[in-house]
Amino acid sequence: MSLNRLTIADARDRLRKGEITAVELTDACLAAIEDAGALNAFVHNTADIARQQAAAADARLQAGDAPAMCGIPLGIKDLFCTKGVPTQAASRILQGFLPEYESTATQNLFDAGAVMLGKLNMDEFAMGSTNETSVYGPAVNPWRLGEQQLTPGGSSGGSAAAVAADLCLAATGTDTGGSIRQPAAFTGTVGLKPTYGRVSRWGIVAFASSLDQAGPMTKTVRDAAIMLGAMASVDPRDSTSADRPVPDYEAALTGDIRGKKIGIPREYRVDGMPAEIEALWQQGIAMLRDAGAEIVDISLPHTQYALPTYYVIGPAEASSNLARYDGVRYGHRARLGAGDGINEMYENTRAEGFGAEVQRRVMIGTYVLSAGFYDAYYNRARKVRALIKRDFDEAFAAGIDTILTPATPSAAFPLGTMHAVDPVQMYLNDVFTVTVNLAGLPALALPAGLDSQGLPLGLQLIGRPWDEGGLLNHAAVLERAAGFVAKPERWW
Amino acid sequence: MSISETEARKVAQLARIAVADEALPALASELSHMLQFMAQLSEVDVTGVEPMTGVEKMRLKRREDVVTDGNMAEAVLKNAPDAREGFFAVPKVVE
Structure with missing residues (x-):
């Protein structure tokens, strides 16, 4: 087996035994990336940095x-600031931006000896569910339908495609409304969004600060446990970073979930959900029951209001965060015409630099925050958000350990098909994932089966706040029971 | 709730994004459609509910009010589209 196909856990063990070197492992990934241009997953390659880091890792191993x-080679989503390496959040407005600093999450990984292979494609400013809002053009799913190219999902689509195609052992992602979990589900990989505050947001380009959270995208649940342990930290530079020690997540993988209570929320049975998704959900329920867990029907009554709440709060925070892109401090500045003043500079810079979806969200956010509408939209959404969180609080207070739902309302769909629908229709992709961000909970998507067309389908587990260990343990049990081993047939 | 072309123009101005006049009708209709989607929130009884400000009840961290870094003007200006003599340069603001 070529080394790039290894899991983190296997590679770690073989590196420590001296059976392989980090340089060999890194070279295998760099060669795989070289051959995978058709996937458009890596958008900035950092082969020289990777080889240096790998050599240093070998010295540490020795x-x-x-x-x-x-010595573990990773891909890094383009949203993470990486010192001296292009970081543009897949936006034209940050073209040429070379950060003078390193994000805490990537610094933690590098301090642990991880190797950066390059930067990964994504939706512009993480706004999108198909990777099609990227200035680099979309990343492509390694899974295909015949000759038809599919979306790898979004916004962490490049991360998901790269992990699924074995271009790296794992990747970083970020999740504001499902941007780690939906692409993981579309590509047959594992994606973990930690509890809000577990991984520092410092140095990650901000989209919606009360929702954004970074996490690992991996081939297995064990790998997610290992990588989260390295990414997470208590960071004085992020005022919302939690003052909680980082536990040993891998040690939490006992494989024993006997007596645990699994909540099945009836509101996640949505109109028009394909029968295959419902069947997969039932299989997941049966697997957890067979492992000795107790299945409990629960109600999360405000679920139906999660999407409109998210599409008020997310854009409101984005309009505020993205105000910094004004053509003054970094990135693109529009060419000024004769007589143009500073307002024309701002307006033309932002019109040229932001894509259509980003402009749409910034404007809707501006509207809901403007005088006269603030209470009707923004404050009301914050109140409904409190009710959505209360639904979860009450379920956990009643003894539920973990909640099981589908990860997405469909399998991956062809690229180009979402252009025809209106934005609201596209936002429905996030129906099972946004509630988790609004409530700040940890959640994980893992592959659980293939649909009738041979595409991966994912299930989502939602955990108690700060119980990533318990969540990962449930996921590992489900992973073993589902026995998902399918890989996309190589065409790229 | 629907947004007129005049309101759409105002939103674009507040957001500091140039929108051509001919693009305003489409923008107004798109924003109206999204607001209709959000209007569902008016169905929810939020009497007595405090707006959520954070996912965990924690007080924002505080630190001593002291200088923690600085003296890095070069690094701060490094990515500026136009920096001169240690400053960001912009078009004339005051007539």
């Missing part, structure tokens, strides 16, 4: 000072 992530 010295016996090797954390779990030491």
Whole structure:
């Protein structure tokens, strides 16, 4: 087996035994990336940095000072600031931006010895569910329908495509409304969104600050546990970073979930949901029951209001965060005409630099925050958000350990098909995932089966706040029971 | 709730995004459609509910009010489209 196909856990064990070197592992990934231009997953390659980091990792391994992530080659979503390496959030407005600093999450990974292969494609400013809002053009799903190219999902579509195609052992992602979990489900990979505040947001280009959270995208649940342990930290530079020690998540994978209570929320049975998704959900329920868990029907009554709430709060925060792109401090500045003043500079810079979806969200956010509408939209949405969170609080207070739902309302669909529908229709992709961001909970998507067309389908597990360990343990049980081993047939 | 072309123009101005006159009708209709979607929120009884400000009840961290870094003007200006003599340069603001 070529080395790029290894999991983090296997690679770690073989690196520590001296059976392989980090340089060999990195070279295998760089060669795979070289051959995978058709996937458009990697948009900035950092082969020189990767080889240097791999050599340093080998030295650490030889010295016996090797954390779990030491020598593990990763892809980094373009949203993470990486010092001296292009970081443009897949936007034209940040073209040429070379950060003078490193995000805390990537710094933590590098301190643990991880290797950066390059930057990964995504939707512009993480706004999108198909990767099609990217200035680089869309990343392509390694899974296909015949000759038809599919979306890898979004916004972390490049991360998901790269992991599914074995271009890297794992990747970083970020999740504001489902941007880690939906692409994981579309590509047959594992994606974990941690509890809000678990991974520092410092140095990650901000979209919606009360919803954004970074996490690992991996091939297995164990790998997600290992990588989260390295990404997470208590960070004084992020005022919302939680003052909680980072536990050993891998040690939480006991495989024993006997007596645990699994909540099945009836509101997640949505109109028009394909029978295959419902069947997959039932299979997941049966697997957890067979493992000794107790299945409990629960109600999360405000679920139906999660999408409109999200599409008020997300754009409101985005309009505020994206005000910084004004053509003054970094990135693109429009060419000024004769007599143009500073307002024309701002307006033309932002019209040229932001794509259509980003402009749409900034304007809707501006509207809901404007005088006269603030109470009717923004404040009301914040109140409904409190009710959505209360639904979860009450379920957990009643003894529920983990909640099981489908990850997405469909399998991956062809690229180009969402252009024809209106934005609201596109937002329905996030129906099962946004509630989690609004409530700040940890959640994980994992592959659980193939649909009749041979495409991967995912299930989502939602955990108690700060119980990533318990969540990962449930996921590992489900992963073993589902026995998902399918890989996309190589065409790229 | 629907947004007129005049309101759409005002929103674009507030957001500092140039929108051509001929693009205003489409923008107004798109924004109206999204607001209709959000109007569902008016069905929810939010009497006595406090607006949520954060997912965990925690007080924002505080630190001593002291200088923690600085003296990095070069790094701060490095990515500027137009920087001169240690400053960001912009078109004339005051007539």
